[in-house]
Amino acid sequence: MTQREQSQPRGSEKMSHPIPKWSIIASSLHDGFAIINEDNEIVFANSSLAVMLDTTIENLLGKKIFEIMTSESRKIVAHNIQTRRVGKSSQYEVELKKSEEESVPVIISGSPIFDESGHHKGSFAVLTDITRIRETELSLMKSEKKFHQVLANSPDIIYRTNLESQQFDFISQASKLILEFDPEEVLEMGTTGLMERVHPHDKHLLEKYRFFQSESPEDITGSHILEYRIRKKSGKYIWVSDAHKVVPDESGQPEYIIGNIRDISKYRDAQDALTKTEILMSNVFASIQDGISILDNQMRIVQVNPTMETWYKHSMPLIGKKCYKAYQGRDQPCVICPTIQSMRDKTANREIIPYIGGAGEVIGWFELYSFPLIDQRTQDITGIIEYVRDVTEREKAEDILRAQRDLGVAVSGKLSYQENLQTILDIIIRVTDNDSGGLYLINKETGNLEMQCSKGLSQEFINATSTYTADSDRMKLIQKGKVLYFDYLAMEDRREAVIRNEGIRSFTSIPLKIDNEVIGCLNITSHNQTSVSNYTRQVIEILTPQIMGLLVRIQAEENTRKSETMYKLLSERSLQGLVILQNDSILFCNTAFCEIIGYSQEEISRFTAEDLWQLIPDNERKEIQDIVVNNSIQPGESKFSRISLIHKDGSIRHVESFVTLIEINEKIITQIVIVDISDRVQAQMQLSNARDRALLYLDLMAHDIRNQLQVILGAVQTVAEISDDEKIIDIVAIAEDGTKRCSKIISKVKSSEKLELVGLKCERIDIILKKAITDFKSDNPSIEIKTDLTNSPLWSYIDQFFVSVIQNILENAIVHNPQPDSEKRIWIRVQSQQKGCEISISDNGKGIPDSQKDSLFDMQRRFGGVSLHLIRQIIEKYGGKIKVQDRLPGEPEKGTEFLLWIPTEIHKLQGGKEVS
Numbered sequence: 001m002t003q004r005e006q007s008q009p010r011g012s013e014k015m016s017h018p019i020p021k022w023s024i025i026a027s028s029l030h031d032g033f034a035i036i037n038e039d040n041e042i043v044f045a046n047s048s049l050a051v052m053l054d055t056t057i058e059n060l061l062g063k064k065i066f067e068i069m070t071s072e073s074r075k076i077v078a079h080n081i082q083t084r085r086v087g088k089s090s091q092y093e094v095e096l097k098k099s100e101e102e103s104v105p106v107i108i109s110g111s112p113i114f115d116e117s118g119h120h121k122g123s124f125a126v127l128t129d130i131t132r133i134r135e136t137e138l139s140l141m142k143s144e145k146k147f148h149q150v151l152a153n154s155p156d157i158i159y160r161t162n163l164e165s166q167q168f169d170f171i172s173q174a175s176k177l178i179l180e181f182d183p184e185e186v187l188e189m190g191t192t193g194l195m196e197r198v199h200p201h202d203k204h205l206l207e208k209y210r211f212f213q214s215e216s217p218e219d220i221t222g223s224h225i226l227e228y229r230i231r232k233k234s235g236k237y238i239w240v241s242d243a244h245k246v247v248p249d250e251s252g253q254p255e256y257i258i259g260n261i262r263d264i265s266k267y268r269d270a271q272d273a274l275t276k277t278e279i280l281m282s283n284v285f286a287s288i289q290d291g292i293s294i295l296d297n298q299m300r301i302v303q304v305n306p307t308m309e310t311w312y313k314h315s316m317p318l319i320g321k322k323c324y325k326a327y328q329g330r331d332q333p334c335v336i337c338p339t340i341q342s343m344r345d346k347t348a349n350r351e352i353i354p355y356i357g358g359a360g361e362v363i364g365w366f367e368l369y370s371f372p373l374i375d376q377r378t379q380d381i382t383g384i385i386e387y388v389r390d391v392t393e394r395e396k397a398e399d400i401l402r403a404q405r406d407l408g409v410a411v412s413g414k415l416s417y418q419e420n421l422q423t424i425l426d427i428i429i430r431v432t433d434n435d436s437g438g439l440y441l442i443n444k445e446t447g448n449l450e451m452q453c454s455k456g457l458s459q460e461f462i463n464a465t466s467t468y469t470a471d472s473d474r475m476k477l478i479q480k481g482k483v484l485y486f487d488y489l490a491m492e493d494r495r496e497a498v499i500r501n502e503g504i505r506s507f508t509s510i511p512l513k514i515d516n517e518v519i520g521c522l523n524i525t526s527h528n529q530t531s532v533s534n535y536t537r538q539v540i541e542i543l544t545p546q547i548m549g550l551l552v553r554i555q556a557e558e559n560t561r562k563s564e565t566m567y568k569l570l571s572e573r574s575l576q577g578l579v580i581l582q583n584d585s586i587l588f589c590n591t592a593f594c595e596i597i598g599y600s601q602e603e604i605s606r607f608t609a610e611d612l613w614q615l616i617p618d619n620e621r622k623e624i625q626d627i628v629v630n631n632s633i634q635p636g637e638s639k640f641s642r643i644s645l646i647h648k649d650g651s652i653r654h655v656e657s658f659v660t661l662i663e664i665n666e667k668i669i670t671q672i673v674i675v676d677i678s679d680r681v682q683a684q685m686q687l688s689n690a691r692d693r694a695l696l697y698l699d700l701m702a703h704d705i706r707n708q709l710q711v712i713l714g715a716v717q718t719v720a721e722i723s724d725d726e727k728i729i730d731i732v733a734i735a736e737d738g739t740k741r742c743s744k745i746i747s748k749v750k751s752s753e754k755l756e757l758v759g760l761k762c763e764r765i766d767i768i769l770k771k772a773i774t775d776f777k778s779d780n781p782s783i784e785i786k787t788d789l790t791n792s793p794l795w796s797y798i799d800q801f802f803v804s805v806i807q808n809i810l811e812n813a814i815v816h817n818p819q820p821d822s823e824k825r826i827w828i829r830v831q832s833q834q835k836g837c838e839i840s841i842s843d844n845g846k847g848i849p850d851s852q853k854d855s856l857f858d859m860q861r862r863f864g865g866v867s868l869h870l871i872r873q874i875i876e877k878y879g880g881k882i883k884v885q886d887r888l889p890g891e892p893e894k895g896t897e898f899l900l901w902i903p904t905e906i907h908k909l910q911g912g913k914e915v916s
Helices: 003-007 021-028 047-052 071-085 131-142 144-153 174-178 183-196 203-209 265-274 278-287 306-311 323-328 338-345 392-410 417-431 459-465 473-479 496-502 534-562 564-573 591-597 601-605 609-613 618-630 678-721 725-752 765-779 802-815 865-877
Strands: 032-037 042-045 090-097 103-114 120-129 157-162 167-171 223-231 237-248 254-263 291-296 301-304 349-356 362-374 381-390 436-442 449-455 484-486 506-514 517-526 577-582 585-589 638-646 652-664 667-676 761-764 784-788 795-798 825-833 836-843 881-886 896-903 908-910 913-915
Touching: 021 362, 021 381, 032 047, 047 120, 047 362, 071 090, 071 103, 071 120, 103 131, 157 174, 167 183, 174 183, 174 254, 203 223, 237 265, 291 306, 291 323, 301 306, 306 381, 323 349, 338 349, 338 362, 338 381, 362 392, 392 417, 392 534, 392 638, 392 652, 417 436, 417 449, 417 517, 417 534, 449 459, 449 473, 449 517, 459 496, 473 506, 473 517, 506 534, 517 534, 577 591, 577 609, 585 601, 585 609, 591 601, 591 638, 591 652, 591 667, 609 618, 618 638, 618 652, 618 667, 652 678, 761 765, 765 784, 765 795, 765 802, 765 825, 765 836, 795 896, 802 825, 802 836, 802 865, 802 896, 865 881
Parallel strands: 784 825
Antiparallel strands: 032 042, 032 120, 090 103, 103 120, 157 167, 157 254, 223 237, 237 254, 291 301, 291 381, 349 362, 362 381, 436 449, 436 517, 484 506, 506 517, 577 585, 577 667, 638 652, 652 667, 761 795, 825 836, 836 896, 881 896, 908 913
């Protein structure tokens, strides 16, 4: 930022010019933002900082920065300002003075500002309100019950460390979201293991606060907030904020540490964005995937980003129109409008608004944030920034996933038959945004439709609608087996007065079927919605099969209490796999389970429990084994987990399991219910791969091919200017080389088009690998290759692209090695692992810096080039993994090692020949 830009927020003569985009971004931040000059005076502040201090921006401008600090914080601020003068950025915690009696704790992230001559002209800072963190810490100390409620819902990782054992004794579920490790995995790796995942450049920040290795706990008393990078399970580094403090026992001695770890990667990205130039800000504005709309103070649209134009292409052109006309199809402002609220009270506001399509229908939901643009001289509103995020799919997906999870977990065998039915009804009402309903089942003896449970209905209504006779019109509709959606008041019913008095306005009736036989219906009603929404219809279509499966299961469980024979009969009809274990024996499994793992009933009858465990990968087996062998849960309790099963043909099936301990006649048996979700997981992987390839093609057009064509263009232009024949020959050679490179890149991209279409075939890995090495050696005779190959035959399901994987890695090893060919070395090692084969290819080249390793296969970063992206896609198609590391640990400059792992198949000898 130049000196002219620094003074612009305060200079009255500048206010007529357009507001710089960096100030628009700063004004729209949720966090406070301020700029001070070399005299420590505030020359710019955003509205978030003013709101934080319960004042106005005008009152802040011109003040010394120390005037808004508490006396205890001024020394800290003064010290950090001194570090700005030598060009250092820092982050620290202080308290802002809101009034004489009230202060606001914040984290200040500050950076220096220099003019074009390199002279210090001040600094800017992002001020993050951490009041909620303080309040959370106090709340955690007050009530253990509240503590667990917070843990279950917190997006942050909450942990507790026992100072006596120097180990974690609790990690919240958010570890899966942030670090991709289950809490059990974090507990197993311990504090030392977690410390090893901290970025090498950040470990020095933690040395003072490594409480789990401290011999003097008193040295770490008080609260601390640290920010550092940590490596996720996938290998990617993220920025986290680690806030923790010591909790003493009754005697006042430190007993344990509690803290929370928050993913602040996006926040750090926002900080970095503030330092970009005006050109970068323009690019960011255009590339943001969420919508941005800038309005004037008359609510006319003055600027939008491409996302808004895509969303509202039916209203184009948008510029110059009133926002409510362009976006909502209205002639008057919306009744609930955060933009109007921001213009009225000059504060940021948020609201969920409908996404209106071209026909005026609601097709989704947007989360709209409005930020006022305020003239710093007059304090008048000059415009509004609207930040729009499409939350339709997120809200739908989260609601449906929560409902699926809740249905699976809640209906788990520990509830009574009636409680299970009520649970199903409650969850469906909740997820469809309705408020009432009833679940009916057909009485097999009378043929009548009878209400089993209800929610949100008056007793008068229940009494009038609790039974429908076998020959009633309602029964005839249900027997048709189709979901019915209609306005309830439009129905002709002899109970019309009762329905009218109840005030129900919309109605959905879902027939419940087992083997195409209608056994009842689930009625979902609303006292508020005038009709059944499209979202409700979608949710019902998605959840109805699961409801059917759950009804099968809970009815089977109910009948099991009456008859073991009936239990087995019903379980065989279930679409979910079922296994019953006692000690080391398999008492029963149903057909669905046999189909999931590919073994027949006869084969499984010879299984022991240990054989069953071998179908689960090693790293996923321990949790279920603990339940069965060690009874880690109580009888009647259930445990949900997501695991993988190895099919008889070697493929991996992804499943959800519900393990329940049941006590019968003082004996404990284990019931395991398996739901096959492989198709869902496969679909997600295919979508991910398709997206990655699309990004790759775009990147190729914008980066690789364009760069190589530039080489050709430069060479040809030089030819035109040079008359020396030898130089002309050299330049022409350069142009030819660039052309060949372009052709090679295009060929690799085209070859990937058939990647998903080519089927897999079981092949000998070691034989194909030897042939690939021989072919490469024939083309590069001067390159020394040392091999250590297993003598055992290795089989795996691969395709024609496997050879190109090996050749591309070998080619990279020599192309990026600056040494003469006679000094280039390649080492190839192959070894068999349990159910897999590991291939190691290392070289003595210049290596890959640590900062690039994690992004080597990231198509958005493109450190690895086209070849490595194709290699990753091919290996993932086989169900394998690839990673890169130093050939010699800790010495990246001495070469690189690529590690490939792919699953293998077991083959046996028959008649002297290898067969599957």
